[in-house]
Amino acid sequence: MREEQAIVEVIPISKQGEIRHFQVKVPMNAMEVIGIQTGVRIKSKAALTVIVPRDRDVAITPSVAVDSPGGISVVGELKLQSSEKPNVFYGTLVRDAFEEFDFSNPFAVPFFPEKDWTHGNKKEMEKLTIDANTTVISGVYKDNLGAALKRDMVYEVFLAVWFKIETKK
């Protein structure tokens, strides 16, 4: 019997131009890599400065985030390598599809309620067929966002590797 299984890896980035190596463990019964899915969650956006004037009791929150990516959609570059014959089999530019919208501020989206395919809740995987005859998949992620803005940006890159696995009946 054949089933599909996804292994999710979270890559935390906190330094400007950071290069982070990681490994994705391949299940023993995996036959093929059938898809790759990437996503990003920028944490620096939520780092708002709160100004409290002396003559007021209520804090004023600025509408623009201090560490806003500012129109840079490509946050980094991701590459995956098998230890066996496929070698370097995947490379992509990781994008923040919602960089124009500040979803960290709940007041900005009162008329845009969350649904299945909005707010990055659901995404489609990129289909591919690669032999999964390897113990681990080595990966490297290189930051572009922090390098472009010339400051440390804190965010997480999500990588989901989909496998076709063989299970016993």
Place this chain on the structure above:
Amino acid sequence: MTIDSAIEILRGRMDDLGYRKNYYPHIKHFVLQPGELREVNAFNQLWILVDESSDFSISGEMGVYDLTLKNVNELKYEFQGLIRIKNYASGITHLRFVAGIPKHKKQKQNERK
């Protein structure tokens, strides 16, 4: 790393990648001028770094070797694709690799005969 251990690693890696003995092991010894940036096309090849020093930086398809970097969680000794070598030193720097260059199909067939 010694040249012997680099050759041993190269042998294992080329075997994993499916080349078995169908590759030429080459020792590459670069002489880099002060501040020189050299680019090497090593597509379809595998290079193992032998020398270790903070005088140079090497970047390849799957990582970098640069002892001066603080934003990397791992350094690589194995390079492929477009390899960029930068000499940071104010003098000439010597740098050695062991490279595995796959043979063409014709050469493989001739060996079988």
